[in-house]
């Protein structure tokens with residue numbers, strides 16, 4: 534049965550991916566950014582080349598398609614992994630009525646589980662570190678653009694200004710086991726939740742003896758160890774201008790590869806403009822920083838997820854500053870003008886896609 538999952542997943546993706554107008558009925562569905570080089574390789578594998586016992590699981594959760602491929606795992610562990618995703622979604626989804634975040638948004642105070650508290654604490658520290666380029670309280674603005682429902686609209690400037698009055702992560706109070714927000718505030722951990730989930734799944738698999746796994750949480754990739762043959766995982770990175778092709782690929786081991794891109798969820802307004810889902814909290818409008826996609830590579834999926842969203846907002850200069858100041862991640866930035874910037878640590882790990890002009894590649898030094 535496991536051989537059918539890739540095909541099934543592809544069919545589902547074709548059926549549900551974003552169309553050029555970005556119009557969807559009901560909940561907005563993400564069509565994510567990272568092309569899975571590994572998945573492509575996998576499909577060309579034949580039965581007798583697979584050595585380690587492989588388990589694969591595909592399912593829909595957190596508004597996206599997820600796929601877990603693990604070596605030397607059993608079915609019970611794969612069940613546990615799927616249940617873990619459901620548990621985390623039930624804790625911090627904004628749309629599940631009884632999630633801790635939904636209760637917080639409704640009652641302005643909520644008791645938090647250890648996981649939600651940990652994630653929120655990390656998110657808030659990144660809001661601070663990025664000086665509000667990441668702001669988990671930008672949710673009412675995201676909602677007003679229709680990105681939470683797929684009923685897209687262009688809000689009036691006055692409406693955005695009113696909503697922005699209450700956007701300020703510094704007014705999210707977090708005490709042990711409890712969160713508190715202002716009367717007109719709402720929060721959303723969507724910019725960090727999948728990265729955190731990847732960390733949790735990787736930990737679960739490792740605790741249970743798995744040494745090699747590839748987790749694809751809607752294009753947010755988390756790897757465990759190396760490939761079963763001992764080589765590095767190669768993860769493709771989409772070309773944001775032509776999402777069916779790649780700008781290149783990065784070799785990783787035990788790391789997350791997480792992308793934020795304007796092309797992942799967007800709509801075309803009646804004015805012909807494209808409006809995407811990553812919002813600049815300073816303006817309330819889709820962020821235009823000159824970058825079309827930001828991929829972050831690092832040990833912590835949650836950190837990578839937070840940084841992918843916020844560096845997309847900050848642009849090349851801010852991203853470079855974050856890299857030089859903190860040095861706790863590597864990145865691939867694709868700019869509007871076609872330049873592909875990679876951080877120094879990827880020099881030997883990034884391969885530009887065949888046929889692309891090598892002059893397009895630039896290295897951000899420490």
Ligand code: AMP
Nearest residue numbers: 666667668669723724793810811812842
């Ligand atoms: P990601 O796909 O990880 O980049 O997260 C994007 C999602 O986070 C969007 O769909 C919004 O729900 C939310 N979001 C958009 N802009 C921001 C922002 N500046 N800070 C925090 N969350 C945001």
Ligand code: MG
Nearest residue numbers: 724838839842
């Ligand atoms: Mg993110």
